[in-house]
Amino acid sequence: MADLKQRIDEATGTSTVGHEWDGIEELDTPMPRWWLWTFYATIVWGLAYVVLYPAWPMVDSATKGVLGWSSRGDLASEMAADAKRRAPTVNAIAATTITDLPAKPELMQAAVQGGGAAFRVHCVQCHGAGGAGVKKLYPSLTDDDWLWGGDLATIEYTVTHGIRNPDHKATRTSLMPAFGRDGILDAAQIGDVVSFVRTISRQEKASASSARGAALFADNCAVCHGAGGEGGRQVGAPKLTDAIWLYGGDRDSLTATITQPRNGVMPRWGGRLDPVTIKMLSAYVYSLGGGEKGLAPVAEGAGADGQP
Amino acid sequence: MASPEDLSGQSAPLYEARKGVYPKAVNGPFRRFKWAIMAVTLAIYYGTPWIRWDRGPYAPDQAVLVDLANRRFYMFQIEIWPHEFYYVAGLLIMAGIGLFLVTSAVGRAWCGYACPQTVWTDLFQHVDRLIDGDRNAQVRLANGPWTAEKLAKRVIKYGIYLAIAFWTGGAWIMYFADAPTLTADFWTGQAALVAYGTVAVLTATTFILGGFMREQVCVYMCPWPRIQTAMMDEKSLLVTYKDWRGEPRGSVKKAQAHPGGFGDCIDCNQCVAVCPTGIDIREGPQIGCITCALCIDACDGAMAQVGRPRGLIDYCTLDDAATEKAGGTGQPIRKTLLRPRTLIYFGVWTAIGAAMLFSLGQRTRLDLAVQHERSPLFVQLSDGHIRNNYTLKLRNMETRPRRVAVSVSGLPGAVLWTDAGSREKAGQRIELALPADSVTSVKLFVAAPAIGPARQDFTIGTRGLDGDPRGDSDIIQFDRPEAGQ
Numbered sequence: 129m130a131d132l133k134q135r136i137d138e139a140t141g142t143s144t145v146g147h148e149w150d151g152i153e154e155l156d157t158p159m160p161r162w163w164l165w166t167f168y169a170t171i172v173w174g175l176a177y178v179v180l181y182p183a184w185p186m187v188d189s190a191t192k193g194v195l196g197w198s199s200r201g202d203l204a205s206e207m208a209a210d211a212k213r214r215a216p217t218v219n220a221i222a223a224t225t226i227t228d229l230p231a232k233p234e235l236m237q238a239a240v241q242g243g244g245a246a247f248r249v250h251c252v253q254c255h256g257a258g259g260a261g262v263k264k265l266y267p268s269l270t271d272d273d274w275l276w277g278g279d280l281a282t283i284e285y286t287v288t289h290g291i292r293n294p295d296h297k298a299t300r301t302s303l304m305p306a307f308g309r310d311g312i313l314d315a316a317q318i319g320d321v322v323s324f325v326r327t328i329s330r331q332e333k334a335s336a337s338s339a340r341g342a343a344l345f346a347d348n349c350a351v352c353h354g355a356g357g358e359g360g361r362q363v364g365a366p367k368l369t370d371a372i373w374l375y376g377g378d379r380d381s382l383t384a385t386i387t388q389p390r391n392g393v394m395p396r397w398g399g400r401l402d403p404v405t406i407k408m409l410s411a412y413v414y415s416l417g418g419g420e421k422g423l424a425p426v427a428e429g430a431g432a433d434g435q436p
Numbered sequence: 437m438a439s440p441e442d443l444s445g446q447s448a449p450l451y452e453a454r455k456g457v458y459p460k461a462v463n464g465p466f467r468r469f470k471w472a473i474m475a476v477t478l479a480i481y482y483g484t485p486w487i488r489w490d491r492g493p494y495a496p497d498q499a500v501l502v503d504l505a506n507r508r509f510y511m512f513q514i515e516i517w518p519h520e521f522y523y524v525a526g527l528l529i530m531a532g533i534g535l536f537l538v539t540s541a542v543g544r545a546w547c548g549y550a551c552p553q554t555v556w557t558d559l560f561q562h563v564d565r566l567i568d569g570d571r572n573a574q575v576r577l578a579n580g581p582w583t584a585e586k587l588a589k590r591v592i593k594y595g596i597y598l599a600i601a602f603w604t605g606g607a608w609i610m611y612f613a614d615a616p617t618l619t620a621d622f623w624t625g626q627a628a629l630v631a632y633g634t635v636a637v638l639t640a641t642t643f644i645l646g647g648f649m650r651e652q653v654c655v656y657m658c659p660w661p662r663i664q665t666a667m668m669d670e671k672s673l674l675v676t677y678k679d680w681r682g683e684p685r686g687s688v689k690k691a692q693a694h695p696g697g698f699g700d701c702i703d704c705n706q707c708v709a710v711c712p713t714g715i716d717i718r719e720g721p722q723i724g725c726i727t728c729a730l731c732i733d734a735c736d737g738a739m740a741q742v743g744r745p746r747g748l749i750d751y752c753t754l755d756d757a758a759t760e761k762a763g764g765t766g767q768p769i770r771k772t773l774l775r776p777r778t779l780i781y782f783g784v785w786t787a788i789g790a791a792m793l794f795s796l797g798q799r800t801r802l803d804l805a806v807q808h809e810r811s812p813l814f815v816q817l818s819d820g821h822i823r824n825n826y827t828l829k830l831r832n833m834e835t836r837p838r839r840v841a842v843s844v845s846g847l848p849g850a851v852l853w854t855d856a857g858s859r860e861k862a863g864q865r866i867e868l869a870l871p872a873d874s875v876t877s878v879k880l881f882v883a884a885p886a887i888g889p890a891r892q893d894f895t896i897g898t899r900g901l902d903g904d905p906r907g908d909s910d911i912i913q914f915d916r917p918e919a920g921q
Contacts, residue, residue: 158452258811273818301548370818417825417881
């Protein structure tokens with residue numbers, strides 16, 4: 129800066145900085161001592177920080193700092209502390225049978241919360257973020273229709289053992305025959321069964337086709353789906369008289385299902401998740417709005433003579 | 437890089453030690469006003485947490501309490517919940533406009549009288565006078581050698597500083613917990629760590645800022661003087677030395693020797709001696725002036741002694757200064773205060789205050805917030821109905837448990853139930869019990885026939901079943917599958 133003309137200001141006796149803006153000059157007033165020492169202190173602080181903590185970026189990492197602190201380590205210790213904090217609740221849930229959970233609202237609430245977290249990790253891939261399922265693929269867990277039963281204990285069983293797991297004996301299993309592909313029924317017959325099913329679900333009016341379908345249904349379908357199409361939970365056979373269709377209730381969808389059924393599968397979570405997590409997951413699924421009241425659990429110790 | 441020496445040929449000091457300020461005791465109307473303000477503000481600060489206020493069994497009985505743990509703010513009859521924070525925002529806006537109002541009317545009155553830094557500095561300066569004596573004794577002691585007497589006076593003085601600072605820090609935490617309980621806990625070592633930390637920090641800052649840094653805070657640390665200076669105009673009152681009346685200065689003797697040759701200022705330096713920030717007001721308006729007007733008291737006293745009219749240093753606007761300089765007389769103070777600008781500020785300030793009072797009176801203590809569950813948007817039920825899920829947040833802001841009814845309207849054929857019941861017991865209205873002073877979260881299921889628009893607005897409302905029947909309602913959306921789905 130060539131125009132630096134430092135001079136002493138007459139009024140104050142202080143030297144000027146040497147700049148001039150539109151006739152205004154700045155006095156070179158010294159800083160107060162405390163200000164300067166505070167400034168030095170921040171420098172010392174900064175140096176100490178660089179030595180103690182990770183600070184200086186290198187090519188593929190940063191300087192470590194002599195304290196060995198890391199945000200990852202912080203996270204690990206926070207996670208451990210959180211697990212410790214949650215331990216009493218988790219242990220209490222573990223010690224309670226799932227059917228007893230609703231009687232303890234606080235435990236139930238905690239289980240629903242924990243189950244929600246587990247659901248978002250393990251279940252949303254198929255059943256969707258809110259358990260709404262995916263049309264024609266995965267059932268909704270929020271409605272009031274259950275293939276295998278919707279009370280707490282039944283849900284827990286399903287989650288633990290999965291559905292149609294090839295390598296597991298206790299799994300939920302059933303197999304709807306491929307009536308079309310295997311030639312059990314011909315195309316016309318399938319059309320008649322479709323008419324009948326759509327009649328009992330009040331989507332179509334009764335017709336000659338549905339009357340023929342009724343006889344075919346009684347021979348081929350009633351054993352699992354019930355004489356009136358009311359479904360059978362022992363084998364996960366869906367109710368055919370309601371408004372909920374996992375694989376679609378229109379003619380095309382029904383024809384496709386009878387011709388070549390899907391027989392959807394679900395992994396078993398027993399062994400992959402610990403029992404408490406499964407219990408919490410079940411409580412969460414139950415809480416989604418479609419949960420059914422289970423049968424009252426048999427009081428423990430009640431003998432055959434009815435004496436406790 | 438060139439150092440300052442290279443450029444100017446002389447060395448400029450990097451820092452400057454604080455020059456001691458030893459204000460002289462003064463008496464006068466402004467000093468008495470300052471005493472009164474100090475007494476009132478300190479009494480409010482130290483005393484408020486100890487006022488009791490009965491709110492019933494479910495709420496604390498401290499009149500003013502910032503209950504951070506439970507997120508409540510109590511101020512006498514008024515209770516603020518976190519979602520009503522706009523009342524606090526309103527207060528902040530009022531404080532802002534109040535600052536405009538006060539500054540445009542009377543300049544930096546806040547700085548001179550009500551600022552905590554000013555009040556505590558003033559208090560500490562009185563301690564100085566109590567222990568060390570008035571100005572001259574203070575200067576003598578400060579410049580004198582370290583004798584046993586000086587050591588004793590310093591120890592006593594800093595001890596009193598520390599006691600005041602500790603009391604100040606201690607009073608602060610009383611606003612955040614029940615004062616008597618906290619006092620007992622504090623002395624028995626059972627209070628929260630943050631309480632001890634806060635007291636320690638505030639004791640230290642009061643001790644340092646009030647005891648030692650004083651006017652340095654105003655001049656170097658505080659942004660307020662800069663902001664306030666920007667808000668003043670030529671019609672704002674500021675402490676002004678009327679140089680057209682005072683100059684040239686000369687002692688009484690000189691003035692007698694040369695009649696007509698000197699102004700009214702007798703150069704007694706009393707205005708400088710009494711100034712708490714150590715400035716010379718006769719150099720004109722400056723940032724160090726906090727307009728506390730003690731120099732006016734001092735100058736009026738001196739003028740009275742020599743038999744000259746008061747007001748050589750006085751509150752005066754820049755406009756009046758120009759008028760007086762030209763030989764006229766300034767306008768009366770009433771006209772200075774009641775001018776359009778201040779009246780507009782006052783009008784806005786009052787309007788906001790009135791609006792807040794009105795809404796305080798109108799607000800219901802049973803508040804509802806509804807959130808529509810988005811995932812899934814709707815659920816197909818087996819009987820063909822469509823169910824939507826909602827989360828209700830019901831705030832019972834009264835300090836007693838209540839029974840309320842929740843109902844829906846504008847959705848034909850709708851029934852509702854919560855996760856505590858089942859659909860068999862669903863109806864168009866459900867009753868809930870809400871605990872006192874709490875937020876209850878309820879999962880609400882609403883089922884309606886599938887026939888209807890894909891998106892339909894309807895109302896969920898609450899109503900008190902006991903006492904105040906007023907409730908709250910929210911308009912929210914009901915979703916159905918699009919036709920053909």
